[in-house]
Amino acid sequence: MAAKGDGGGDPGRGMDLLWGAADRPSRGPKPRLSIDQITRTAVEIADAEGLGAVSMQRIAATFGFTTMSLYRYVPGKAELVALMVDTAIGERPDLDAVPGGWRDRLAQWARQCLRVFTRRPWLLEATSGHRVMGPNELGWMDAALAVLAEAGFTPVEQHDAFLLVAGHVRSVAQYTAGADTLRVDEWSAAVGERLSRHPDRFPAVVAAIQGGGYAKAADEPLEFGLRCLLAGLDELLA
Amino acid sequence: MAAKGDGGGDPGRGMDLLWGAADRPSRGPKPRLSIDQITRTAVEIADAEGLGAVSMQRIAATFGFTTMSLYRYVPGKAELVALMVDTAIGERPDLDAVPGGWRDRLAQWARQCLRVFTRRPWLLEATSGHRVMGPNELGWMDAALAVLAEAGFTPVEQHDAFLLVAGHVRSVAQYTAGADTLRVDEWSAAVGERLSRHPDRFPAVVAAIQGGGYAKAADEPLEFGLRCLLAGLDELLA
DNA sequence: CAAGAACTGTATATAACATAAACAAAACTG
């Protein structure tokens, strides 16, 4: 068992860290590092160079420590990434001050959530797959569920609606994150070349591209989706 | 430049493979393998044991070949994964026979797409991040865009709506895929334990759980989202 | 206050990974 992503393992360990149930032992030498420090450094590396640049060696080297020293603070890399995620997501948003009804509050939630993902594109990679939710992430969820509950949705509906909105935000974030790396123009050109060789195989795509369906402002897709979602949710409420 | 995920590189190489522009040379010995064979085997491994089990060594060993032999057929692992994705996604769905209007056709698209992701959860991992779309994937997109175009949406709206629906499918797939691995009950229990220690910090989550917001059938979230989305889109059309 | 237990950080080692480079055999082409 080495290298990456095995998946099997005690989920409790990571959660203890995430939820801060660590009681400092009083025997040995004073630790010269801390989970917080390590996590913050890892986040900085990810911010600057992406999640791929985050390795145990790299983090340790930043402190001038050996790689293995980190394992005194973190059971493994998966747990560290979980910590990074919860740290990077940050405090839950405060939606109480948002003027308007529940629709405006939920839209605001989505916008702020998108901003988090946009600022740190590596969060998309880091949060794909099933994970243990940290307190911050659960806080974000709580904020959204509170809005939905107040609006009058049933618990099941609250959950479904949350999944819907959060999924949309992720989706937009993924779309726009890629648009930074690979210009949409390049993509259109590259695909367009192949497309022109198979003219009748993807007629709708060709038509949409020629109709200008791929040039738009950054947060246009987010707002479009929100309009649809909120309208649909509203209708369901009545 | 070694190990995983560097990201930089000529996107053209992979696309040549994806879009099947390979002309067989007639000089050397007959190749005893083929891209198709390699891709299919890789998909089988991923189907059986997940994407993490797919390594060049593993694939080569299946044929009784050396690891490096694969590099005569594929420029690198990233390109192979791209091939796997397009193979695994499969042929575009035929929506012409779907009775009803554009809403029913789009819903059918979403259901079939979800089935693909459900059957092969590793597709979620493999398709996160920005990629070059293969012909099959573009076919799926074309199918959806065609429905939206026929319904009367503008090219920009077509694209936004596609992103919205596809994102929802992904979101649901991710949710249910995790539910297989980690039972929802376990999750509720694990989180619930922590939750009970912070009773007033996540009131909405607690209320939703106690209201039964987390016990539901597998494709319930998909249908819920579709109802909202389609209603919203319909409203926008008018 | 001394002995020992517990903890920290290190050194060393392992296994898995992707992939580069050089080479031998094979097959077609002139």
Add this chain to the structure above:
DNA sequence: CAGTTTTGTTTATGTTATATACAGTTCTTG
């Protein structure tokens, strides 16, 4: 038939995560 091209192998490199054993440090306990 000689030469060129291509295949598959061999060998080697660099990067991962992480297990294990150890040396030094600090508190607790007799």
